[in-house]
Amino acid sequence: MYKYYSTIDPETGKKKPSTKRGFKTKKEAQLDAARTEQQLAEGTFITEDKSSVTFEQVFKQWFETISSTYKPSTRKAVLSKFNKRILPHFRKLKMKDISKAYCQDVINKVAEEIKSVENMKMYANQIFEYAISKEILVNNPLKGVIIPKKDEEFIVSADEPERNYWEKLEIKKFLDIAKLECTMRDFIMFHLLIYTGGRKGEVLALRWSDIDFKAKTIHFNKTLFYEKGQYVTLTSKTAASRRLISIDDTTVGLLKKYRTGQYGASVVHLHSKDTEMVLTREEGSPLRLAYPNDKLNEIIKSNNLHPINIHGMRHSHASLLFEAGASIKEVQERLGHSDIKMTMNIYTHVTRTVKEQTASRFEKFMEL
Structure with missing residues (x-):
């Protein structure tokens, strides 16, 4: 056996003695002690009580x-x-x-x-x-350690990447169908997803107090989450996600009409601090987080529309903002992206119309 000094006693500030035993010969103990001494000097020594930690x-x-x-x-x-x-x-x-x-x-x-x-x-x-x-x-x-690249990453594909967004005419067609086939609540849900670019959890967590009809704004500051058999609203993860966005007259009008239908024309107070949720089930509980996905898939299949998922509606909103001439910074702030790279990724997949406009602008510039 031999003794060595490695860890410091916090009470005394001095190194504590430790013992290592079980060697068959003195020479074997001396060789191991020499290795320990070298590791202590190099700062690579790990005590026995920590060497077995999984x-x-x-x-x-x-x-x-x-x-x-x-x-x-x-x-x-x-x-x-x-x-x-x-x-x-x-x-x-x-x-x-x-x-x-x-x-x-x-x-x-x-x-x-x-x-x-x-x-x-x-x-x-x-x-x-x-x-x-x-x-x-x-x-x-x-x-x-290196992350390997797959063979397909080195292959240049002639195919267009799968499009997870709708262009303007496709959005108009979808909303026309939704207006006819959906309840007012579901139509409002899809309209908000498309016209605000809000995340699904943000839209489902909206309360009437988050909407300012006079200023024409919506305050996204929380998200709906399901845990341990119940739905709860949580504050948004990042500061960028907590944002105030402007809404258009059409959205304001739809929300007013929907709220009037909920409460009755004689009791509507559009500027109250009502904390009731905007989108709920009949008995007032929050909608399932999977509900927008299920409803969207149902409409797409029954009407043979170009397939997208719920996140594709957010992507569609961003693409149309770019098409309307919004800057990358404006889109980043409206979508609540904390990293502008996320916005740039969407920008690289903008609609065909934007690409055509870019080519047209270049052509006109060269003609000057």
């Missing part, structure tokens, strides 16, 4: 620490990512035994299964960095 143990400690800073929806999403994609590969492994080669192998496998492997790597990386901060690890085995 990835799962570190994850649980990290999640308990960090989860209090997350919204319930984010907490649920992060936990799902770990349970589905990360823990199955690392759960019972000791942190000290996880090698760079193993991490590369895991990333290669996950890249074959999902597109969002970069997101998965980012979360796993946080566990390794947390372990380093707690002196469980010295080096991050995920550092330098």
Whole structure:
């Protein structure tokens, strides 16, 4: 056996003695002591009580620490990512035994299964960095691991990417159909999604107090979330998401008409601080988060419309804003994007009309 001094006693400020025993010979103990001495000098030594710590143990400690800073929806999403994609590969492994080669192998496998492997790597990386901060690890085995590219990423496709938005005439056709086939509530729901560019959760969480009929504005500041068998409204995740947007006369008129129908003409107070939700079921409870998706798919199938999803309505709103001449910054603020790259991604998929206008403007400029 031999003694060594590694960790500092917080009460005395002095290094605490530790013992390592079980060697068969004095020479064997001396050789191990020399290695320990070198690791202590280099700052790469990890105490025995930390050398057996597993990835799962570190994850649980990290999640308990960090989860209090997350919204319930984010907490649920992060936990799902770990349970589905990360823990199955690392759960019972000791942190000290996880090698760079193993991490590369895991990333290669996950890249074959999902597109969002970069997101998965980012979360796993946080566990390794947390372990380093707690002196469980010295080096991050995920550092330098490469995300492989698939063969199709190098192939130039002649096909147009699948279009998840509607152009102006398609939107008009859809709204004409929705007006005939839907209830007033559902028509208002689709109209708000298309005319405001709001996220589904934001639109479903709207309350009458968020709408200023006189100023013609809507205040998006919360989102609807389903957890533990009940619907709750949460404040928007980022400052950019909490935004005040202007609405047109058509939207104002529809909302006034809908509210009058709900409360009766004699009791409508358009400027009250009514906190009732705008879009609800018959008994007043919030609509299911999947309801807009289900209703949209039903209308698209029965009328043979170009298929898009609910997020495609937000994309459509942005595309038409660009077509109307709005700047990238204006669209970013209206959609509540915290990162302008998200807006730029939409801009690269703008409508055919915008592309034609761009070509036309270039032609006219060259003729001058």
